[in-house]
Amino acid sequence: MADLRSEFTGVKSPNPFWLASAPPTDKEYNVRRAFEAGWGGVVWKTLGFDPHIVNVSGPRYGAIWGADRRLLGLNNIELITDRPLEVNLREIKQVKRDYPDRAMIVSLMVPCEEEPWKKILPLVEETGADAVELNFGCPHGMSERGMGAAVGQVPDYIEMVTRWCKQHTRMPVIVKLTPNITDIRYPARAAQAGGADAVSLINTVSSITSVNLDSFSPEPSIDGKGSHGGYCGPAVKPIALNMVADIARDAETANLPISGIGGVTTWRDAAEFLALGAGNVQVCTAAMTYGFKIVQEMISGLSQYLDEKEMSLDDLIGRATPNVTDWQYLNLNYVTKAKIDQDACIKCGRCYAACEDTSHQAISMSADRVFEVIDEECVACNLCVNVCPVEDCITMVEMEPGEVDPRTGKVVEEEYANWTTHPNNPSAQAAE
């Protein structure tokens, strides 16, 4: 068993799997059971001042499913905690006292003025919590009141509030970012400028999941009307990974710890976030779909992976960051061809339809349904690989330097060459 003990901006936890601030961390009952199930830490459901907010009493969630009704994306219109502040604080204190080895982070959202922050921070500190997370991400409801994403979308506000918090508490401050912006690096830089100890991302993506075609209300429908919600779950993982990588490889924020959130469902998802530079991960939808027990698979899987790779957790963190680059630096002399494993092929013809109708007419189909790649036409786009129902049936095979690419008739070059020096690039610099 690999050592999964984790330290994130000074906060220790037995593993890098935290529950994100959301219903799973809404109250003592949940959090105790989460800790019993093995979660390394929690970010408590976002607190605000009394009078506490109210939630709708109709449906809060909408969803997108894959085959077999596998939940792929969840959308919610829930607000921050709808329980009194004092009750939450008392419970946080009790749970932290009983589980001193677990990370206890408290998420906060109060109006964008110094006084409220100054007032709430000591109350949280008093619970013995390890850190605070500033919820600048919630895209619905709270943003209409000038909080959540309304702050997170304005870098100056992020910096200002973060600075207040750093002034008024000794606890580490994690700033939770919204993905509902154009360039994630600006809010991350603002958080850093304000003195944030870390950022966490992503919060949910603004969304409408579906429209009822009989009542013409967006779902979830509250008495015939719907409001945009926040999208999360496996569907948002690619968005989150990109944003994590953007921050990790930005020279200005390269050393800013990142807590990766968004669609983490299995140990593999977690490992990917870590490899792109996240110091730990937070999970919400997967726990809401399958229950707290899934952390066992995350623990056993990550541990086995690290053992097999003979890596420590720290070795994994950021391991893929240097490999994230801009398009213009990709090697244009790297040539691959799709290859179909005829033994694995079940002859469904999906690769053919995809390539013939929408790509490069690079797959042939015989009368007896044998599908083969035509190397002269294959541009190596990978579409067939992605539509084939059989994993690893179609693979991309790299051409060796010296071979002739039958499509271009050119010899595959050994040297790396990218767009910046390509003759077709009007602004190419001459290669030295």
Added chain:
Amino acid sequence: MANDMFTPGVVAGRLDAEAIAENFSDLHGQYDPHEAAVAADRCYFCHDAPCITACPTDIDIPLFIRQIATGTPEAAAKTIFDSNILGGMCARVCPTETLCEEACVREAAEGKPVEIGRLQRHATDTVMRAGLHPFERATDTGKKVAVVGAGPAGLACAHRLAMKGHSVDVYDAKPKGGGLNEYGIAAYKAVNDFAQSEVDWLLKIGGITMHYDTKLGETLDLAALQDSHDAVFLGMGLGGVNALPVQGGDDGKVMNAVDFIAGLRQSKDKTDIEVGRRVVVIGGGMTAVDAAVQAKLLGAEQVTMAYRRGKDGMSASEYEQELATSKGVRILYNAAPEAITDAGVEFAYTETVNGELRMTGETQQIEADMVLRAIGQTLSDAPGGLALERGKIKVDDAGATSVPGIWAGGDCATGGNDLTVTAVAEGRDAAENMHKSLMGEG
């Protein structure tokens, strides 16, 4: 070829080695990785899953399937072995259709359960093939335990005790370990000498010494074992066979189904196993099905399995019955044997009225040159001094017998249902209780 299906009498070699090998090949093949991925994907990861409740060893099925689905069959195997160290054999022999798969919610949803048994095999095979044994023995406790019987119960008990740091001596009357895994289970369920490789793999834990050809009651004595060891576990199975209470029941053509199967299991290519042209198997359990099917697979022309009650009363599952008929076995329900004659077996038809079995007056003669009796096994040589109940060693929930310091489990003890997986559960649980008692915690 000298003999074939039609050769009269009881002879060997009705089929050539190649045909027999084909007939006795793996009943359910292994999954390839794609099949495993698709099968694992169907699991809903149910909460407090009904499949777990239905598994006598309580394997965390949703967890291990999720571990397969996420590309870590090794972790899946560990999850399985944590609860059931003979998870490899159980994946092959469990009547899943009446256990975990019957309880699977997708059986209720679509009549097509998640294929838990085959997924379990996929995971356990991955680890066992690689020779990995994901357990370590705790520091030696200095305690010595004797285990009598190297069947599923004894082996599960021995492994758990060894893991906890005790030194275990396992005694078995037979020259090989595995119990009925080696001598009883149908050959096509445990191909490629799986039973022996599983025993070898299990012993990798260390701290277990095997003593074969050592029979309690002959070269071994219970009182002496109690003296030389701190605790004793009895997992000796059921050595005796119920007699056929009919005229001619000890006729030369009558053979115990378990002996027929044991011979077959120990034969290299089975061309030396004698089988009748016309075989009648009497009984309605798994042993009867296995004997009938294997007689057919050896090349018998006609195999009839006769059971004195109706289809529903049969302890062999619907699936097992279908397996038998698909192999060409004819099942005769409601037929009670009356006499074994020169020609074959005379049956009287029965009916069940208000739960009572009655003769209808109709009879039936079935030709047979071989009659296999499979109407249950009994505990033949229970050591004296132990309280028995309905012919089995009486144990409490923790497996303790009436004599302090002696535990028992598996087929020889009360409470089970004569399945491999139940024997494993009982051996494991007894070991936990023995450990407590040995460490002065119980």
